[in-house]
Amino acid sequence: MSVTVVTPSDLAAAKAALQANIDAANKTIAAIQSAQATDETNISSVLGQLKTLTGQITALQQQVAALTPSPAPAPAPSPAPAPAPTPAPTPAPDPTPAPAPAPAPAPSPQPAGTLPAGVTLKDPDGGANYWAKFTGPTFPTSPSFFPIGVWYEGTSTADQVSFDSATGLNTYMRLITDSRLDLIKAGGMFACLHPDDLSMPNRGTETTSYMTEDEPDMIPGWWGAPTAQQMTDEQNRVAGLPKDGRPVYVNVGLGILSCDDGDADAQKYVRLHDFISADQYFYTEDTYEMCRTIGQGTNRLTDEQARRGRNYGIVVERMRAFAGYTKPVWGFVEAGAPSSTTAIEITPAQVRAAIWHCIIGGARGILFFNHSFSGSFQTQHVLRDAHYAPIRAQVQAETAIIRQIAPALNGPDAVGLVTASTGVKAAAKWNGGAPVVIAGNTDHTARTGAFTLAGSWSSVTVVGENRTIPVTGGTFTDSFPAETTIHIYQVNP
Template sequence: MRRSWVWALSLIAGLLISGCTGSSGQNTPHFATTHNDGGTAYYGQFEDSLPEDPNYFPVAVWHESVMDAQAVATDRSFGINTYVELTPDSVPQLARDAGSYVLSSTPKPGINGFVLPDEVDMWGKSGEGIWTGAWPGEAPICEPEGSRCGYTVLEESLHKAPAGTMVYANFGKGVTFWGDREIGTHFTSEYADVVSADNYWFTDPNICDKTEGGTRFDQPRDLTETECRLAANYGHTVEQIRGYIEPAGSKPVWGFVELGRPFSDETLPTPTPEQIRAAVWQSLIAGARGIVYFNHSFSGDCASQHVLRDCAPERSAAIAATNEQIQRLAPVLNSVTVSEVLTTADGVNGLVKAHDGHFYVLAGSAQAAPQSAAFSLQCTGSGEIEVLDENRMLSMNEGQFTDEFSDGNAIHLYKVPISNCDPGH
């Protein structure tokens, strides 16, 4: 019996090393695939959680109010299918009745997940001190005053989560800029089942400083405006959070993008629809498994708690178009990720998905300057490839093709037939 096991293992190892063997007896090259963070059926392990339907991809708004069915219908017309946090007077069942999903810090019938206090890493900070129960601006947070109790805040808040419910937490600069890797890992790994971090690269007046965005360098320095106000930085935030989580890839990370002005600084403009789309797709390219929009604006021409509903209809329509594209490509985004088949220039970020006999190459500019970027894609041949939603085709020669990226907001999505390769084992 032992000899049979040894033989079988040796045979399997030989096949894995030599490649997949096709029906013709010839070795067929194969490409390596990995599941999205959390693996398959992640949400299904929780009570009344988000759906496992491959056609569902979370596109959410943060801290919205749902008081009537019309509000939900309006949000759904913009492509919003999920709410992350609701005002206390909201009625979650209204969202559920319309086919949307709700994560909330207020346990009520109809919620699909529990939300922990926001940005505890910034106001509670890293530590297990005594929490006074106070919130920012009310009174001293920790006891003794000035100590650190953020871990305690999260631990005590978890007691309010209904049993078996998925838990969500959003973090801020304490994780992404001010803390070390140990702190980042503790916050993102210990308390919640889905995590995110909100760094507003387009609108934060302080984020370019060496004490914030500039901490990415071994020797921190101020970022130039060109380096800082770049859509690719939203992907950097997602990558940073994904890199902190232990075990690696064990839970989904969602991206966070602002729709208006989260700050009262009038010197910074409102993000354009082009910037918002680029930030969203850079987050997805970096591995985000959901998108959350900060839907509030505290300055500018339209100060509102409901940017999509209240401000510039043509702008909201453009954002809705981005969300429609995400939902249409949900089966692709939910499919396996392919590694080691794409080579491209340093000035482009890329992700490859495999779905229904095609590679989907998601590519976004990593620099503000225009560029002509060359791509090399294994397991493909020659012919024309489709550039999705741009009404154009590109010529590919033995897996090689080139495309133009006009600026830092340039995003291109390519659909390429797979040839002469099988999925990896």
């Protein structure tokens, strides 16, 4: 059988001829479309040429197809070879481990300033700008100012004022006789004047308020709701103060604190004033009088029940309720050994716990009782005397933190932001979307506290402790090894 060999040049020549005829046909079509042939005879002639070219194109297409080589047929399969002997099995290689699953994506951070679902904001008692409503000189309205007072101290020299300011104090609550208001003003400090202080010269913007009396609810008497006479006496004290637009303060004691929750007379009494406090020194005083002050009936508290920082917060909470949550309540903390019967001195760790439990309980100011009537060193100037240098150092440390987070403390509570496990008391401040959580142990049991945060947060920084704790699935834990343990957390998006 003969085989026609088609060279590449044959195929190229046929394709070139085909393309030339196609080009000629296209030109003919273009001539018709552009009406270059203007009469019927010319059009017929052109159509004839087109018919001839079309025939030539068809013939050339067939020729090109015939010249194009067909693909080679697939080779026939070769017969299968005889099976080779099965070799001895070799150990199977270890399986390739499956790739590790991709880590779950981290939760989206809480959008800045966005309130998490289920969280509501509640203004501090009296409102964030409470002091602005008074027409006379009073406390600064700046969010960075948090009142920190000392009870019944003297200011006869500029050095004394400077020393107290360095301790972290900013307010004198009642003054010793030889005190000078001009030195308080020059030192950037403030004063709340007792009626005995009203004769002091140079009263000005340093004087932020007036007080009626210390523990007037116990004049006369000791326990129970104020009598009609006590109510009248206190109304007269308020009326006797200068009417110059400054707020009026009172510190109450066992009379009001021994009242049942919701007592109408106790409510009426404290609401005669613009801001209030109550003193009960759980770490140092005899326990016999403490049960009713925290609403625990008449059974005497054990030392374990009494010596708790949490009790200072309960006093603040009860006073807030008596005041109808309409005005600031300040917390009162002893700095030395105020009891003449027990001679117990407060420790630095207890000072820290009492301060922050007051704030957890809603205190809008802190006061220090500055006198030791017993103990290892009796003095009327605890925060100045070298014997109590460790107490002063602790007060300095805590007041520095208070100043650092004052805008948060003066702002709204973030209700529902944090839930703490049993045995830990916590409060959350919104702080414009950069929340602060304050937490403390409530008794003498060492425990691990567990916290659940609403919203999406990455971690908490423990203020003053140089450590950060991750928040996983909305929760974190921390250690509370002692009754006095306090942690302050900056919550991070």
